[in-house]
Amino acid sequence: MKWTERISHYFISESQHPKAQRLLEIFVYGWLVGNMIFLFPVRDMLWGMDAVVARGGYDDGVLNNFFFQLVYVPQRAEIFYWIHILASLLSILNFRFVFVVRLVSWTTGLILYYGAFNAFNSGFLLVLLLAFYLAFSKTNSKNPYRIALNNVVYWCCVIQILMVYVVASFFKLTGAMWLDGDTMYYSLHIHRFSHDSVLQSGILQHEFAMRSLNYLALAYQMLFPVVVFLGRGRIPFLIVGALFHLFICVVMNLWDFGLAMIFAYAIFLPETVAAKLLGRPQTGEATKPRSL
Amino acid sequence: MKKKMLHIFIVAILGGALLHFTLTGIYSFSKSPRNDSITHISEQYAVPVFHQNWSLFAPDVPKYDVQLEFRAAENGLWQNWNDASQGNGFADHSRIEYIEQNINTGLAWQVVNNLYSSNNSVQYDRIVASGNYLQALHFVSRLVERKENGQPDSLQLRLNFRFTPALDKAYTFQTTHLEFPVYHLEE
Numbered sequence: 196m197k198w199t200e201r202i203s204h205y206f207i208s209e210s211q212h213p214k215a216q217r218l219l220e221i222f223v224y225g226w227l228v229g230n231m232i233f234l235f236p237v238r239d240m241l242w243g244m245d246a247v248v249a250r251g252g253y254d255d256g257v258l259n260n261f262f263f264q265l266v267y268v269p270q271r272a273e274i275f276y277w278i279h280i281l282a283s284l285l286s287i288l289n290f291r292f293v294f295v296v297r298l299v300s301w302t303t304g305l306i307l308y309y310g311a312f313n314a315f316n317s318g319f320l321l322v323l324l325l326a327f328y329l330a331f332s333k334t335n336s337k338n339p340y341r342i343a344l345n346n347v348v349y350w351c352c353v354i355q356i357l358m359v360y361v362v363a364s365f366f367k368l369t370g371a372m373w374l375d376g377d378t379m380y381y382s383l384h385i386h387r388f389s390h391d392s393v394l395q396s397g398i399l400q401h402e403f404a405m406r407s408l409n410y411l412a413l414a415y416q417m418l419f420p421v422v423v424f425l426g427r428g429r430i431p432f433l434i435v436g437a438l439f440h441l442f443i444c445v446v447m448n449l450w451d452f453g454l455a456m457i458f459a460y461a462i463f464l465p466e467t468v469a470a471k472l473l474g475r476p477q478t479g480e481a482t483k484p485r486s487l
Numbered sequence: 488m489k490k491k492m493l494h495i496f497i498v499a500i501l502g503g504a505l506l507h508f509t510l511t512g513i514y515s516f517s518k519s520p521r522n523d524s525i526t527h528i529s530e531q532y533a534v535p536v537f538h539q540n541w542s543l544f545a546p547d548v549p550k551y552d553v554q555l556e557f558r559a560a561e562n563g564l565w566q567n568w569n570d571a572s573q574g575n576g577f578a579d580h581s582r583i584e585y586i587e588q589n590i591n592t593g594l595a596w597q598v599v600n601n602l603y604s605s606n607n608s609v610q611y612d613r614i615v616a617s618g619n620y621l622q623a624l625h626f627v628s629r630l631v632e633r634k635e636n637g638q639p640d641s642l643q644l645r646l647n648f649r650f651t652p653a654l655d656k657a658y659t660f661q662t663t664h665l666e667f668p669v670y671h672l673e674e
Contacts, residue, residue, distance in 0.1 A: 245629060247583065249618075358508070378547070390580075402655065
């Protein structure tokens with residue numbers, strides 16, 4: 196079999212990771228719903244007429260004018276807020292034209308992001324990128340075109356998450372602080388990334404602990420793109436990663452970013468584990484294609 | 488025929504995905520301003536729909552903690568200095584505090600790059616003309632307005648720096664603050 200035929204066969208034979216992909220769909224759109232519910236009490240301060248986030252001018256252009264529209268027309272904020280919640284909620288389901296509501300969820304998410312960009316971090320951006328890829332996913336379809344699309348979506352999500360680690364590692368290696376082992380120490384002294392209990396605990400003065408945390412975090416990020424493809428070490432490695440991101444959530448107060456990363460790990464789970472988390476036993480027959 | 492169409496479809500979406508990740512990859516690895524033709528094309532492609540930034544905590548983090556503080560004047564009477572978020576009723580790690588910290592990052596950058604001396608006095612003109620300062624001013628004035636149900640006559644901002652000692656040095660902290668010029672809100 197020629198290599199082009201092998202690639203083609205791989206993409207059309209069956210959905211390769213339907214359970215993991217389905218779990219990621221639930222997590223991604225669930226994250227978007229949760230994020231907006233969490234912001235409910237301060238939504239008028241982020242996007243409304245009385246927003247505390249200053250609005251500047253941006254480059255003209257059809258796309259910019261569309262995605263930056265809350266900058267110019269804050270009166271629409273409430274409409275986009277509720278449409279985004281509703282669309283994200285429906286996106287968790289797996290019905291026939293789900294890609295329509297998923298594209299609406301992604302579009303309104305971007306509009307809300309640019310309407311108050313100072314209130315968000317890369318967690319929102321990562322989830323929006325995954326939401327875009329997953330808009331084209333339909334894991335229970337038996338249509339060969341949809342199956343091919345499912346497999347491409349799977350790899351897009353994987354590559355996107357790998358890109359996060361590769362780029363983050365690259366930029367960390369371009370500075371001196373990570374290599375010197377000082378980053379965790381200085382980060383935890385910044386009030387926004389710390390807690391009074393941490394600042395007063397005395398742990399920050401333990402040079403060995405601080406440097407160890409620094410090098411562990413750096414090593415983890417550099418090893419991630421390799422280890423997630425190893426069969427045996429993958430699950431323990433992902434558990435370590437989930438704990439690392441839980442630390443980012445709890446200690447560094449970056450709940451949105453930390454949870455986005457933990458949820459993104461769903462795509463790397465073996466099908467049996469994903470099936471268990473979905474509460475469905477893996478049968479392996481639902482995603483075989485119809486014959487052409 | 489149907490199989491051939493499917494193969495064409497796969498090649499098309501794989502080609503699209505390859506192009507997408509090539510351009511967003513170049514965008515992610517390059518830094519602003521993206522002037523050369525390839526990085527400029529990647530920026531045109533990535534912004535606004537595929538914008539991404541994975542340089543959190545990189546390459547280096549600040550060696551200081553910085554807080555934005557303000558004081559307001561009503562009928563010529565100045566209040567005490569207050570933290571911008573907490574002084575207006577928001578919790579230590581609330582989303583409003585998060586916005587304040589993002590504003591502080593920009594303002595601290597202005598201090599490093601645009602604060603200068605001339606005729607033995609510190610010059611703030613470049614900073615107060617910057618978008619970062621205007622963002623900070625807008626942020627504080629909106630919060631004060633919200634809390635007091637009205638605008639004060641004047642506002643003054645300052646950055647309160649707390650420098651972290653080096654890991655192997657004595658564990659004592661130096662603090663300093665930088666006061667920006669008074670801003671009259673009816674201006």
